[in-house]
Amino acid sequence: MIVFFFFAGWILSSIFLFFLFSRLKGAGRIGTVLLSAIAPLLFMGIVSFIFTMLGIYSIEKIVLSLFGFLILSAVCVFSFRNIEVRKSIRLEIQKPELIFLILFSLMALYLYAGFPTWYLDGGRDQGQYTIFGVVISKTGGLNLEVPDTKLISEIFEDSVLVDYQSIASEFNLGLSNSETYRSPRFFHILPAYLAIGYDLFGIGGLLRVNAVFGFFSVFLLYLVTRRMSDPFSASFISVLYVLNSSQLWNVRSALSEAISQFLILLTAYLIQIFFKRESRMPMFIIGLVFGISSFARVDSYVYLPALVMYSGFLLVFFEKYFKNSLYFIFAFLLTSVLSFVYAYFYSKVYVYHLWEHGFLNIVGFAWVFSLVFLLLEVLIWKKSPSVLGWFRSFAEKNKRTLRISVLSALFLAALLAYFVRPMFLSQVPALAAAKYLTFHSLSVFFWYVPFWLFAFLIFTFDLFIFRRKFVNSSFVFFIGFFLLTVYLASPSIAPDHFWASRRWMLFSIPFAILGSVIGIKNISNIKQSWKTALLLILAGAGIIYTVWRSKLILFQPMMEEYENGYEIFANSTPDENSFYFTTKRQIASPLRYIYGKNIYLINDSEEFLQKVPKLLSLGKRVHMIQNGGLSGADPYLKFTHTTDLVLKGSFPAESIQRYPEFLYHKNLNLQTYELEISQTKVLPEPIQFDWMPANGGFFSRVGEINSDGTISATRHQGPLVYGPLLTLPKGKYKVEFSGVNLDRAKFDVVYNGGSSILYPEEKGEEANSKALIFEIKSPVIDDVEFRVFVEGKSGVKIQRIKLARIL
Secondary structure, three states: OHHHHHHHHHHHHHHHHHHHHOOOOOOOHHHHHHHHHHHHHHHHHHHHHHHHHHOOOOHHHHHHHHHHHHHHHHHHHHHOOOOOOOOOOOOOOOHHHHHHHHHHHHHHHHHHHOOOEOOOOOOOHHHHHHHHHHHHHHHOOOOOOOOOHHHHHHHHHHHEEOOEOOEEEOHHHOOOOOOOOEEEOOOOHHHHHHHHHHHHHHHHHHOOHHHHHHHHHHHHHHHHHHOOOOHHHHHHHHHHHHOOHHHHHHHOOOOOHHHHHHHHHHHHHHHHHHOOOOOOHHHHHHHHHHHHHHHOOHHHHHHHHHHHHHHHHHHHHOHHHHHHHHHHHHHHHHHHHHHHHHHHHHOHHHHHHHHHOOHHHHHHHHHHHHHHHHHHHHHHHHHOHHHHHHHHHHHHHOHHHHHHHHHHHHHHHHHHHHHHHHHHHHOOHHHOOOOHHHHOHHHHHOOOOOHHHHOOHHHHHHHHHHOOOOHHHHHHHHHHHHHHHHHHHOOOOOOOHHHHHHHHHHOHHHHHHHHHHHHHHOOOOOOHHHHHHHHHHHHHHHHHHHHHHHOOOOOOOEOOOHHHHHHHHHHHOOOOOEEEEEOOHHHHHHHHHOOOOOEEEEOOHHHHHHHHHHHHOOOOEEEEEEOOOOOOOOOOEEEEEEEEEEEOOEEEOOOOOOOOOOEEEOOEEEEEEEEEEOOOOOOOOOOEEEEOHHHOOOEOOOEEEOOOOOEEEOOOOEEEEEOEEEEEEEEEEEEEEEEEOHHHEEEEEEEOOOOEEEEEEEEOOOOOEEEEEEEEEEEEEEEEEEEEEEOOOOOOEEEEEEEEEOO
C-alpha cells in the first residue's frame, strides 16, 4: 500500500507541476514533462536528507511530504491561474526523435535496472552507501553506534578494532565524548535516497535507485546535445553514452557519481532554457540545484574554479549575461558552505581525514584563488570597462595566433600525457602498481572513449572558445573540460577494473563523447556532406568499439548470490548474547548494520585468541568467521565448526594494466567457528582443503575462468592465481598444484598482503604438478596466499589446488 501512495504522490504532484511549468517560457513540451517529473524527485531527496539529519526519517513521512508537495503544487497552479498558459507548447524535437528517445531511454532503464551489482561488500564505497541506506531506513538516521565498544576495547585492546571501513569513532580522535558513536566518512544525500528505495522494494530497490537518475539523465543529455547539434549527432552521442561500460557499471552500483552526473546534466539543461532571461532568480535557483551535488560528493567543491572561468568568459565576450552567472555562482557557494557546515557536525571524522590527507587544503587554495579572481572580475566589470574592451580587442586582433597557440598546446599536452608521462613511472618501480592509473590515465581513458573520437575534442574547444558558438551551452564546455583535465591529471581512485573510470563517469566521459561528436560536425572549412560521412564512419566505429567493451557486463548482473548468502547465514546463526569476530573487513559492516550481527574486526589473531577466555568467562558466546582451519591455534580453546558464509557472484577481473577481459567468480567461502574454553589440552585435528581454483575463493589478474572452474593463462604476463586468503594455525603444510604446463610457471606462498614470505618464488619442474612445503611458526596467521605467476602466452592451466597440514 505504501508503494501505491508513494507513486500516487509523485505522479499527481508531477501533473500539477506540468500545469504550473506550462506558464514558463523556455522549456518545450518534453522539457516541461521532464522537469515536472524531476522536481518531486529532488524534493523527496532533500526532505529525506533533512529527516535523516534530524533522526526522524521514515517512508511514511516521505509519502506525507510528497502529498504536502502535491497540495503546494495545486495551490500554486490555482494562485497563478490568471497567468496565461502557453497556447501551444512547442515540441523541441521532431516526432521521430521523440519516439527514438522514449524507446531508447526505456532500453537504458532496462540495462541499468535489470542487471544490478549486488555489492553487499563493506570494503568499498558502493557497499558503504548501501549500508548507510539500510541504516537510515531501519533507524531513522545515520545511527551507526557500536554499543559494546567499551567492553570489547577493555578486553581485547588493540587486537580487535571497534571501527569499520569508512565508519570511525570520533571519540578516539578527541572529537566526541561518546565512545559508542560512529561517524560515516561520506556525504549522505545518496544514502537518503537509497533508504527510500530500500523501504519500497528492499535491497533490490535500493540498488536500482541510481537507475532512476540514469533514466532521466538520458533525456537530459539528449535535450542538451540537441540544442548544439542535429538529431543524427544527438542520437550517436546518446548511444555511445548509454552503452559505455563505465556508465553501465557505475549506474548499476550504489555510487554517488550517478546522482552528481544527473545534477550536472540537469543544470546544463536549465541554463540553456533560462540563460537569456532578464530576471536573475532562475539562475539563482539553478545554482541551488547544482549545489545539491555538494551534499552528495565532497569533490563537488572543486567545481568552483570551472564556474569562475565560465563567468570570466561571459564577462569578456558576452557581458550582458555576466550578472546572471554571478547569481548562479553565489547560490552554488551558499549550498556548498551549508554542506561543509553539515559535514562538520555530522561527519567530523570525514572532514578530519580530508584535512589530514590534504584534500581540503587543495580545495581551500582553489577556493581562495577562484574567489579572488571572481572579485577581480566584478571590479573590472564595475570600475574598468575599458579593460574589458582591451581584452576583446586583443582577442580579436590576435585570434589566429591565439587559436594556433592554444590548440597546439592542447595537442602537445595530449601527446605528453600519452607517450611521455608513463616514462616517469618506470623510473620508480615501487610506485608501479599504486600509481599506474595516474601516469597512464589518458591511455586508460581510451578504454571508454576511443582515441579516434577523442582527437576531435580539440574542435569543440575551438568551437566554444574561439568561434564562440552556443553561448547558452558554454556551461557544458567549461565544467566538462575542467573535470576532464583534473581527473586525467589525477584520477584519485583505487587502481583496478572499472574503478578506474569512476571519477571519469561523473562527466569526463559524457563530455568527451559529446565534445568529440560535436567537434566532428563543426570542423571548419569542410563540406557538410564530408562531415556527415566522417561522423558515420568514426561514430559508427565508436559504437562497435563501445559494445565490444561493454559485452562483458552488458546483460550480466554482478555478485548476484551475495544477498542470499548473507540471508542464509543471518538466519542460521544466533544473535542473543553472541559476539562475532573476523579479519575480513568486507563482511564486517554488512553483517552488523544490515543483518544485525554484533561483529568486530580482528587486528591481531594471535593476541585475540589469548584474550577470548576473558569474554567467554562473562557468559558470552564467541564466534570466529574465517577462511581456513583453526584447530591447533590455541591448545585450550575448542573450535567447533557451526556454519558457513558463502557469497558468490560474477565480477570483472580486478586489473588496471589492461581492460577486464573476463568475469571471475567473486566467491567468499568462509567458515564460522564457535570458540569454547577447554579444560584439557586440545590436540590439533587434520586440516585439509581441495579447491577448484575458480570456485574456491582464488583470484586472477591475467587468466581466463573456464566453465569447469579451472583457470587458464591468456596472452598476458602476471599473477595467474592468487588467494584464497586463509587463516591458518601453527604447523607444517603442503600445497599441491595440478594442471598443464606448470613447468612454465612460478609459485610462492605469502601472507600479510604479499609482504611476508612463507615459501619463496620457485619455478615449476614438472608439467602437471607442483608441490610446496612451508611452515607456520606463529600460533596463527591471516591472509595466506598461494600464488602462480606466468609469462605471456605460457599455456599454463591450474586445475586443482590442495592443501594439507602434514605436521
